[in-house]
Every structure is written in structure tokens, then in C-alpha cells.
Amino acid sequence: MRLILLFAAFVLLGLAFESAVPHLVSFRALIPNLIIILVVDLGLRHHGVLPAMLAFAMGYATDALAGSHPGLNAFMMTMVFVVSYEISTRLMVTNALVGATVVFFGVIATALATVALADGFGALSHTGALLPGLTLKAAISAIVAPLIFSMLAASKRMTGLPARAMRE
Amino acid sequence: MRGGFLWRNRVLLTSGALLIVSLHLISTGVHPGDLAARPESAFLEIVSPIDAAFTRLSDGASSIVTDYLDLLHVREENARLRNELALVKSDRARLAELEVENRHLGEMLELKDVLGANAVAANVIGSDATGLSRTLILASGSSDGLRPGMAVLANQGVVGKIIAISPHASRVLLIDDHNSALDGFDQRSRARGIVAGLVDDGLILKYADRSQDIRTGDTIVTSGLDGIFPRGLLVGTIESVHRAGPGLFLGVTIEPAVDFRQLEQVLIVTQPPPHLDDPGKD
Numbered sequence: 001m002r003l004i005l006l007f008a009a010f011v012l013l014g015l016a017f018e019s020a021v022p023h024l025v026s027f028r029a030l031i032p033n034l035i036i037i038l039v040v041d042l043g044l045r046h047h048g049v050l051p052a053m054l055a056f057a058m059g060y061a062t063d064a065l066a067g068s069h070p071g072l073n074a075f076m077m078t079m080v081f082v083v084s085y086e087i088s089t090r091l092m093v094t095n096a097l098v099g100a101t102v103v104f105f106g107v108i109a110t111a112l113a114t115v116a117l118a119d120g121f122g123a124l125s126h127t128g129a130l131l132p133g134l135t136l137k138a139a140i141s142a143i144v145a146p147l148i149f150s151m152l153a154a155s156k157r158m159t160g161l162p163a164r165a166m167r168e
Numbered sequence: 169m170r171g172g173f174l175w176r177n178r179v180l181l182t183s184g185a186l187l188i189v190s191l192h193l194i195s196t197g198v199h200p201g202d203l204a205a206r207p208e209s210a211f212l213e214i215v216s217p218i219d220a221a222f223t224r225l226s227d228g229a230s231s232i233v234t235d236y237l238d239l240l241h242v243r244e245e246n247a248r249l250r251n252e253l254a255l256v257k258s259d260r261a262r263l264a265e266l267e268v269e270n271r272h273l274g275e276m277l278e279l280k281d282v283l284g285a286n287a288v289a290a291n292v293i294g295s296d297a298t299g300l301s302r303t304l305i306l307a308s309g310s311s312d313g314l315r316p317g318m319a320v321l322a323n324q325g326v327v328g329k330i331i332a333i334s335p336h337a338s339r340v341l342l343i344d345d346h347n348s349a350l351d352g353f354d355q356r357s358r359a360r361g362i363v364a365g366l367v368d369d370g371l372i373l374k375y376a377d378r379s380q381d382i383r384t385g386d387t388i389v390t391s392g393l394d395g396i397f398p399r400g401l402l403v404g405t406i407e408s409v410h411r412a413g414p415g416l417f418l419g420v421t422i423e424p425a426v427d428f429r430q431l432e433q434v435l436i437v438t439q440p441p442p443h444l445d446d447p448g449k450d
Contacts, residue, residue, distance in 0.1 A: 064209075
């Protein structure tokens, strides 16, 4: 329950930030993808059925504020969770660097997959112009990720949740 | 059983089931009134006040930064003049803002008069959370008489249509989104086509026959045939026309009439156009 409430609060603030800030910053690539960072943290540090469902719910919440195909972000966030979970089960340590790397590739992969799923794979041929901005957004998200991870860890310690994966 | 296959793979199996649910949602779509639309609507309702607060905060932060930069510039002058200048600037900025807001509202009222009483004004409080699609969040919802599918306009032209709604908030799919399409025509040559957005930003006129006389600078307006947008509303101007290549249709790009990033207020047409004409008959 504490995990749900903690992530719900972070998702609410993250989504409100991501949808409100474009009014201030016209260049969208400068705004990090906060939801992916939260999902990566879930996948790397919380192994269970509830975190998987939370990742799906976070994606579905994003669908309420983004895109025109409900379920698309839910699918992407579940995929990011699975990849993060699989990586964490194969690595000895899941530190901020691993998290930031997953976030970087996660932002790019989910964006391209979103275009492919929403418009068909043919639309990927038009994504050339998107890539520089997308790479910048991924880099900014990866840079911000350790900060969000430490904020999450501090919040987890305050609420009595484990801040690290059980193996670490 | 803890050592069993299901228990060992519970995370992957749950994730797999959730991926299938997501794919089902994507393929079937979620319609207003569906059970699956309720969490989406509830979340939009919960987030919209926070979103509006964030927008106010970010606007406030922006004006603080602007004021601070202004003050830094004036600091080189003496203290009295600096204070006086800051006050004058602050007053002028406030008056200018009031003037702009007044002009916007005046133009919106004019547009509302043109549309008749079937329009509702709404404030823009946010944009697409991922940035991959082009959507806006409005601070008005079903309690203000809005419904999915309604046309959204600005004083400069067409903005988009409502795709999701909650009691006090709604989401608008902009016409330059890659999933958006509306029926439009060239005001000069009467050539028809489908105005659609592109993945990599921009607006095009699809399915315009190669024999049609479409030129750079022509105005594209709505035909009203889609039953959503009233006829004759400005969409944009033709930016370029490509006739090269073996295709059946022209490659036409459009410069939108509306600057979607600068939108603060919009009008929502609460009733579809009463009479639909074929633009080709004019």
C-alpha cells in the first residue's frame, strides 16, 4: 500500500510537471520523461506482481494525459518494467548508472515503438527529424534519473520501504 | 506453491498478461462510457487541478525570472531611477498583459458571435505529457457541456477536437497530430483534400489530385463535410507544393494558422454545423 501511495504521488507530480512545463519551455526535448524513470526504478528495485501492475497503471495514467491511443503508454511502461526487471535479475548491482542507461535507451525505444504502434512501421521512416530531439530528451532524462532515484530512495526510507533491490 | 513454475515466473507472467491487456486496449480503442474509460477520466479529473496549479506556478516563475532580468539591467542606473523604472515596467507589463488578454477575449467573442450561441470558451492548462502526440488539456469538461468529438477553435483558426473528457477537464487532439485528419479545401481553386499531421511535426494536405490547381500561399479552410468542424474556418496557408515523383497525389505542406504553443484560450463548438454543403459546388 505504501509503495502504491508513494508512486502515485510521484506519478501525479511528474505528469502534472510534464504537461504544464511545455507552456514555459517551448522546446519539448528539454523536458525529461519522469514516468520512465519511475518505472525503471520499479523494475530495478521492486520485484513482484504489484510493481508490475503499478508500472501498467502508471502507463495507463500517462494515457489519460498523452497520446490518442489509450493503452499505448500502458504497454510501453510494462515493457520498460520487464526490461528493467530482467536486467536487474542478471546484474550483481543495479546502481544509478545502470538505471540512467536503461532510462536513456528506454526513452528512445518507447518513443519509436509508440510511433510504430500508433501509425504503423512505415511511419518510422519519417522519424529521422525526431531523432536529434529524442536523443537529447533521452540524455536529459538519463541525467535527471539519479536525482529522481535518490529522491525516491529518500522517500522510501521515510516510509519504511526497502530502497534497494533485495539482493543488494 | 513457492517453488513452482508459476511462482518463479510470476512477475513475467503478470507483465505478459498486462501487455496483452494493453494491446487489447490499443486495438479495440476506448470509447467514452466504456468501463476502461473510467480510470482515464478519473485520472484526468484528479490531475487537471494539479496541472492548472503547475501552469500558474510556471507562469509565475517565468514572470519572476523576467522581472529579475529586467532589474539586473536597470541596476546600472541610480537607485531612485531603478525603483521607478521597475515600477513603471511592472505596471506596463501588467497593462500589456491585460491588453493582450482583452484582445484575445474580444477576438474570441467575435468568433463566438459568428458561431452563434453554440460555443463555450475554455482555458488551456496543459499539453501532452509525453510530447510524442500533440494534445492539449483544457480546464473545462462534461459539466460545462463538452463532449468527445466536439470541434475546438481559436480566433486564428482550427485547433482540434476533444478526444477525452472528465467532469472538469478535457483533452484536445490538435490538427497537427499524426493521428488527426479533417476535411478541407483550397479556398481559391476549391481543390479538396484531407488535412493531416505528420510524425515529425507539420501539417499536410493528403489526397489532393495531381490535376488540381493548388499553389503556394493558397488558403486552406474546413469543408464542414466531416461533421465536426463548421465550414469555412481557417486551417492554414499552403507552404509548398511538390509535383515531382510518380505518385497519384500532390505533396502539399501547410503552415497552420494557429500557433498551438501560444494558445491560452479556445472556443469549443458544442453543436455540429447545422448545414453541410459540398465545397465543390460553390
